[in-house]
Amino acid sequence: MLRLLSTIQKELLLLMRDKGGLAIMFLMPMAMITIMAIIQDAPFRDYQELKIPLLLVNNDTGNVGKQIEVGLNESSIFEITNKKIVDENVKKAVKAGEYEIGIIIPDDATLSLNGNVQQFVSSKLSEVGLSEMPKELTNASELKIQILFTPDTKPSFKASILSSLKQSISKIETQFLLDFFTKELNKDNPEAVQSEKLKEFVTFNEINTLDTPQEALKLNSVQHNVPAWTIFGIFFIVISMAGSIIKERDDGSFLRIKTMPGSYLTVLIGKIIAYLFITIIQAFLMLLVGLYLLPLLGLPTLVIGSNILGIVIITVCTGLAATGFGVLVGTIFKTHQQASTFGAVSVVILAALGGIWVPVYVMPELVRTLSELSPLYWALTAFHKLFLNEVGVIAILSYSLKLFLFFVASLSISFFYNKSKE
Numbered sequence: 001m002l003r004l005l006s007t008i009q010k011e012l013l014l015l016m017r018d019k020g021g022l023a024i025m026f027l028m029p030m031a032m033i034t035i036m037a038i039i040q041d042a043p044f045r046d047y048q049e050l051k052i053p054l055l056l057v058n059n060d061t062g063n064v065g066k067q068i069e070v071g072l073n074e075s076s077i078f079e080i081t082n083k084k085i086v087d088e089n090v091k092k093a094v095k096a097g098e099y100e101i102g103i104i105i106p107d108d109a110t111l112s113l114n115g116n117v118q119q120f121v122s123s124k125l126s127e128v129g130l131s132e133m134p135k136e137l138t139n140a141s142e143l144k145i146q147i148l149f150t151p152d153t154k155p156s157f158k159a160s161i162l163s164s165l166k167q168s169i170s171k172i173e174t175q176f177l178l179d180f181f182t183k184e185l186n187k188d189n190p191e192a193v194q195s196e197k198l199k200e201f202v203t204f205n206e207i208n209t210l211d212t213p214q215e216a217l218k219l220n221s222v223q224h225n226v227p228a229w230t231i232f233g234i235f236f237i238v239i240s241m242a243g244s245i246i247k248e249r250d251d252g253s254f255l256r257i258k259t260m261p262g263s264y265l266t267v268l269i270g271k272i273i274a275y276l277f278i279t280i281i282q283a284f285l286m287l288l289v290g291l292y293l294l295p296l297l298g299l300p301t302l303v304i305g306s307n308i309l310g311i312v313i314i315t316v317c318t319g320l321a322a323t324g325f326g327v328l329v330g331t332i333f334k335t336h337q338q339a340s341t342f343g344a345v346s347v348v349i350l351a352a353l354g355g356i357w358v359p360v361y362v363m364p365e366l367v368r369t370l371s372e373l374s375p376l377y378w379a380l381t382a383f384h385k386l387f388l389n390e391v392g393v394i395a396i397l398s399y400s401l402k403l404f405l406f407f408v409a410s411l412s413i414s415f416f417y418n419k420s421k422e
Helices: 002-017 019-048 063-075 087-095 109-127 155-185 221-235 237-250 253-259 264-296 308-332 336-353 365-371 375-388 393-421
Strands: 052-058 078-082 101-105 146-149
Touching: 002 264, 019 221, 019 264, 052 063, 052 087, 063 078, 063 101, 063 109, 063 155, 087 101, 087 146, 109 155, 146 155, 221 237, 221 264, 221 308, 221 336, 221 375, 237 264, 237 308, 237 336, 264 308, 308 336, 308 375, 308 393, 336 365, 336 375, 375 393
Parallel strands: 052 078, 052 101
Antiparallel strands: 101 146
16 A cells, blocks of 8 residues: 555656646646637537528519518528529529528419419319309419529438428418318308418427526537547546656666566556546646636536536546556557657547547548547547436446446556566
8 A cells, every 4th residue: 555655646746846747737728628619609609590591582472472481581590681683693692602592482473372272272162062163263373482502502401491491381372271261161251251370280399308498508619618628638648647657667667666576556556546636637627617717708607517426437437548548558659759649649539539629410420430439439428418418327337437448458458568578
């Protein structure tokens, strides 16, 4: 036990004497969190409050064109621009990317829909003997509304927009049918005819499954960047830990420790505990930045949820994974330059795959699959579940276990590598 405590004390003293190293370990992640949260705040807001630019050319002077325009406005996902321009100019504007969507309503839209509805209603009522088929019907022609998309529009996005537009048009068609049925059934008593507004018999009520208000739990720049760069900062301790191991090996300390009574494993555990303590302090400081500093800069306040035990567990497991990786890098590489270069580049690659810079859900499918192999992804997913979904400890145990097994695997590889060299 004395050997273990002495090792911990020695490592902490060495770290405290390295003022530049401490500044890098603590101030760099804090600066990264602040800078990235400020930079990404606007893009996150734009993504959540996305308005699709839409060019609407309404050539119809009747009710159909007006109701289509009202339906588009009620959907609240379009930024509508009304213009009276020719079809070719609409095509050019959408093709150039000035608008995501272009919609052209023909000038005979109301007349065409009226004719089609009148023909349909009259034929159905005459079939059951409730009305005679009129000799003269309004010319019924197919109503064609032109929709234009930018050339790079994804099929899934196009399908969702078309579905939304068809739903709006379907409501208008149903309203016209209801009005014509009412008019035909009451044509002997014109004074009794009243316009019936279409009732919605089915409504959707969105219920929040979380106890915290939904507005506070959106994945904004703070909710993403604070845990993301906290994990990144923790894993960057790989460079310091690998450098410490290589330095001991170069100056002969490692050999002297091996000749002393007791197991070197005790010394290694002491080193891991010392660096694990540093990672916990890092995480604590990063959370304070999200809770108190970022709100002063006009950014949202970090919401950490109520599961403090879960936060402690995933922080400790993330620190163990980082220190284990540091032991592995320090064991395999011979020089400090090799270890620092590989450590930095590997952490950056794992961070990119793990969704530290860009959330995983906006990545291509292949990259999303590879992301699940990154320990930084496991840690970030666990933090998001704790902060955004308010889950219990059980829900993050699988990610904690993966991080711990990564730590065990790194130490095991280091041990057998050392054995093979000896």
